[in-house]
Amino acid sequence: MADQLHHDKQNGWVGKTPYWKEAVFYQVYPASFKDSNGDGWGDIPGLISELDYLRDLGVDVVWLSPMFESPQKDMGYDISDYQAVYERYGTLADVDTLIQSCHDRNMKLILDLVVNHTSDEHPWFKESRSSKTNPKRDWYIWKPARYDSDGNRIPPTNWRSYFAGPTWTWDDKAQEYYLHLYGSFQPDLNWENPSCREAIYQDTMRFWLDRGVDGFRIDTINKYSKRTDFPDAPITFPGQPNQPAPEMWCNGPRIHEFIREMQEKVLTPYHALSVGELSNTPLPSAVIPYVSAARRELDMAFEFSMIRLGTGGAFHGKYLYRPYPLSELKAHVATWQAFLEGTDAWHTVFCENHDNGRAVSRFGDTRSLKNWERSAKTIALWQATLTGSLFLYQGQEIGMKNMPREWGIEEYKDCESIGFYQEAVASGDADRIAKTMDGLRILARDHSRLPFQWDDSANAGFADKGVASWMRVHDSAFEEGLNVMAQRGDEESVLAFYKTVLKLRKKHSEVFVHGAFRHLVPGDEALFAYVKEEHKSGKKALVVLNFSAEEQGLLSRGIAVGQALGCGEGRETMLLITTLRQDERSGIDSTSQLGPWEGRVYVNFVEDAQGV
Template identity: 45%
Template sequence: MAAQHTERQPWKEAVVYQIYPASFADTNGDGWGDLPGIISKIDYIKSVGADVIWLSPIYASPQNDMGYDVSDYRSIHAPYGTLADVDRLISELRARGMKLWMDLVVNHTSDEHKWFKESRRSKDNPKRDWYFWRDPKYDAQGVMKPPNNWKGIFGGSAWTYDEPTGQYYLSLFLPTQPDLNWTNSELRQAVHDDIRFWLDRGVDGFRIDSMNLMSKHPDLPDGEITSPDEEYQSGAKWFASGPRMHEYLRELRTKVFDAYNAVTVGELGFTKDVESVSKYVAKSRQEINMLFTGDIIDMDFGVTGKYVPGGGFHPRHIRTLTEKWQTAMPQFDGWNTLYLDNHDSGRSVTRYGSDDPRYRIYAAKLLSTYLTTLSGTLFLLAGQEIGMANMPRDMGIEHYIDVEGRNYYMQVLQSRGGDHGKMGDVMQELQLKARDHGRLPMQWTAGPNAGFTDPETRPWMTVNPDHKMGWNVGAQRDDPNSVLSFWKQSLVLRKKFADIFIYGAFEIIPESASHERVLAYRRKDYSTDKEALVLLNFSDQDSTITAPWIIGWTFLRGNYSTPPVHGETVVLRPYEAVVYSSGFTL
C-alpha cells in the first residue's frame, strides 16, 4: 500500500440518498409520491446519515419512461408538485446543512417537448438539426428500412418513422424519446440555459443520465452483425462515447458547472474499461467528478443481455470489480461512486445477498458493511437502509409495469407463440433484475400500503407485502438490532474514521489466501499505522479462512451479536461481516 494522498472535498465524504419521487411519500392521496412528501421526511433522511438528496426526474413529462422523457426542463410534473415546492425543499435542506442533486436528462427529450414539436414540422425548420433526422433506406425488394440497423435499448429499431416529412428520427430508448443532436451549438446553448435555471434556484449538483450517449459517430454507421438471427444489432460502438464527448463535457464544466461549484456524476453506459473511465474523471481532465459505470449492478447479467438466462452472481464478481476500481482510481486521481442499488436495478439484498428470512438481516448488514468501508462517495437508494428486497417470486408479470422488463417479456413471449407457460426462465430473471424492484413504494409502516399513501388509495406501483413483517421504518427505527440501526452506526463509523475508510489505502486479500466466497480487504490510513481488515462472507454456508494476520487485531464490529471464532483461522457464519482494527478502537 504505497503512499497516496487525494484532495479532500465534502462531496467525497457525502452520503447521497437517492429518491425515486413517485415511490417515496404521497401526501395528497393520489397514489403518487410528491415533493411535499419528501419535505416531510427530511429529518428522517438526515437521521439515517445522509448529506445529499438526489432526485430522479421531477420535470414535466408524459411519463412514458417515468420522467426520463422530459417535455419541459423548467416545469415540474404536476403530480409531484410545483416549483415553489422545489424552492421549499432546497430551503429546508439548507437549514439542515444538506444539499440537493437532480437528474439531468439531456441525451434525449420527450416527443412532446416544444423543441421536438418544432423540429418535426418541416425539413427546413430552424430546429430540425436539434435532433437526428435521416432518410429511409430501401432493400433490394424496395422495402423501406430505417437509416441503419441499430437496435433500440428497449428493443426494436432505434429509429422511428415520421410520416409527415417522410424521414426517421433517432430514438435510442422509446419512440417517444428522440435523441438530441449535440453537434448543434444552438441546442447546446439552450441546454446550458436550462441547467442554469436550476443552479440559480440552488441545486448543488446533477447526475447526468445516459451521459456518454450525447456524442455519436457523425456517420451513424451500421452496427456489427453479432446476432445474425435478429434484424437489429447493437450500435453501441457508434452511439456511445463518440468523438466529441469530452469536448461537450469540458464545455459544460467551464461554461456552466464551475461557476456554481456544482458536483457532477455521469452515467457511463457501454464503457467500463479503466483507460476510458480515466479520461472522464481524472482530476486533470476537468470534466466529471464521478461516474456510475454500471458494472456493479450488471454482475449477474447473462452473457448476451440483462434478462438472458445463464448469468448469476458469484462473490468473485464483486471481488474483481472492487479491486479494479479501488486500485485504479487513485492512479489517475479519480474518485469512485459506491452503490449497489438504484432505480434501474433489482434490490441488492435479493441479488447479491439473500432475502431468505433466515439470512436477510445478516445479508443486508453485510452489504452495508461493504459499502461503508470502501473509498468513494456513497449512494444509498431509499429503502436500502431498512433492507428492502425484491417483490415476492410468486408475483406474476401483471405486477411488472416498467417498460424495459415488459418489452423484453413481450418480445420473448411473441417468439414463443404467446404461451405464458413457456416464460418461466424469463420470469426468473425479471424476479431478480427488473427495474420495478428498485422502484417499489417506500415502506414506512406495517399498515395499509406500507404508509406510503392513504389506506384506501391504490398506489401507482405494487407495494411489497413484506412491509408487514418488520421491513419498514416504524418497526426498525427504535430497534438497536435492526438493519436501519446498523446502517446509521455504519455511517457514523465511516465518517469518524474517514482517514481509513474514505481516504485510506486499499489492499485486496486474494482468494487464495481466504475463501472463494469471502471478500476480504485491508484499509489503511496513509499517515498513521491505523488499519482495518474487512471480511465478508457472501454465502449461506460457514466459510473458514486462514488469517494469521488477525492475531493481535481488535474486533471492531460485526453483523452478528457475537464475534466469530478465530485464532489463525476465522469461521465466518452465513452472510457474516466482520471488521477488525489495528492501531485504533471505537
C-alpha cells in the same frame, strides 16, 4: 474538482477535500417515496416531510430522480418541459421549499439531468418535426429512409435500442427517421448543434442552479457524441433485424469536448457537483479521462460492471439471467478500487439504484428472515468500507427486497420490463418466455420502484388507507416487519446498523473513504476479504465478509488478523464492528471464524476507534 481548493457555496467552507468525497448520497425515486395528498403517487411535499429521517440516517446529499413535466412513459426520463414540475409531484414552489429545507439541515440537493434525449412531446421536438426548414430541425437527429432490394422502406442503420427494437422511428409528418437510443418516445438531441447545446445549458441547468440546487447526476452522459457517418453495426446476432451498436454512440469522438464545455460554461461557474452515468465503459483507462481532476470534466461517475452482474447483456437477452461466482463480483470491486491509486481520479460506491433489482435479493440471501437481516447488514458493511463517494438508494437502509416471485407480469410497470417480456412472447418460444420472466424476477427495474415501506399500516405508510398506490406494496412490509417503524424500535435492526456504519465511515474517513484497497483471497467463493490502509499514518482496517449461509474460517485461508493489520508495528488490534446481534455472537471465535452471512471489521487504530 478533485485535489483543488473547493468553495462550498452553501456553507462558505474552503478546504482541500471537496465535501462530496466524504458525503453520503441518497437517491430518492419520488413516485415511490412518500405520498402526501392521497393520490397514490409519491410527491415532493412527501419527501420534505421525511428530510429529518434522511438527516438522522446520515445523509449529506439528496439525489432526486426526475420530477419534471413528462408523459411518464419512462417514469420521467422522458421530459417534455425541463422548467416545470410534473403535477403529481408538486410545484416549482415545492421544489424551492425542498432546496431550502435541505440547506436548512446542512444537506444538499442534486437533480437528475436528462439531456441525451427529450420526450417526443417536448416543444423542441414538435418544432423539429414540423418542417425540414425549421430552425430546430437539426436539434434532433433525422435521416432519410433506406430501401431494400424489394423497395421496402428500412431504417438508416440496423442499430438496436436499449428498450428492444430499432433505434429509428419513421415520422410521417417529417418524412424522415429520427434517432432514439431508448424508447421511440425519447428522441435523441443532436449535441453536434451548438445552439442546441446552449439551450440545454440555459434551460435545463442554469435554470435550476439559479434556484439553488447543488449539482446534477447526469444521465447517459457518455452518449452525447455519436458516430456521424452512421454505419451499420456488425452482425453479432444472426437472424435479428437490429444489432447491438454501443460502439456507435458510447464515448464518441467529441464526447470529452462536449463535457468540458458543459463544465466550463455551467458547472464551474456555479461550483456545481457532477456525477456522470457511464454506460458500456468497463475499462479504467477509459473512465479516468472523465473523472481526472486535471482534465476538469466530471467530479465522479457511475460504472456498472459490478451492478450489471447476472444480466445476459445490455441488448438481446438482457433478462436471461446469467449466474456468476462471488469471485467475479469481487474482481470487479477490486478493479474499481485499485484504479484510483496513483491517479487524480475519483470513484462512486453503490450497489442499488432505480435501474436494478434490490441488493439483498441479488447479492444477499432472502431465504429466511435471519439470513435476510444478516446479509443486508453485511452488504451495508461492504459498501461503507469501500473507497469513494457512497450512494444509497431509498429502502436499501431497511433491506427492501425484490417483488415476491409469485407476483405475475401484471405487477411489472416498467417500459423496459414489458418490452423485453413482449419480445419473448412474440418469439413463441416457451422456454425463452419462462427464462425471461425468471430474469425479470431478479433483475427488473420494477423491484426498486415499489413503494417505500414506512410502517405496517395500509399501503405501508407510503399512502393513506384506501388509496390505490401506483405500484403494489410489498407483502414483507406487513408480514415480516420490514419497515422503518419496526426497525426504529430495534437497536440492532438493519436501519440501526446502517446508521452506525455511516458514522464509522465518516469518523474514520481517512481509511474507509480514502484508504488504499488490498484484495485478499480473490478466488474464494464464500469469503470477501480486504485490507484498507491510510498510508501516511499506517492505520489499517481488515474487512472480512461471509457471503454464504455457512460458517467460514479465516486462519484456514491464511488470514491472520494481527498479521493483516501489521501488529508487528507496535499497534494493538481490535474488533471494530460485527454484523451479528449480541445474542448471536456466542460460540463464534472472534479472530478465526465468521458466522453465516457475518461481516466484521478489525482495526489497528485502537486509540480512537471506539465510539461513533
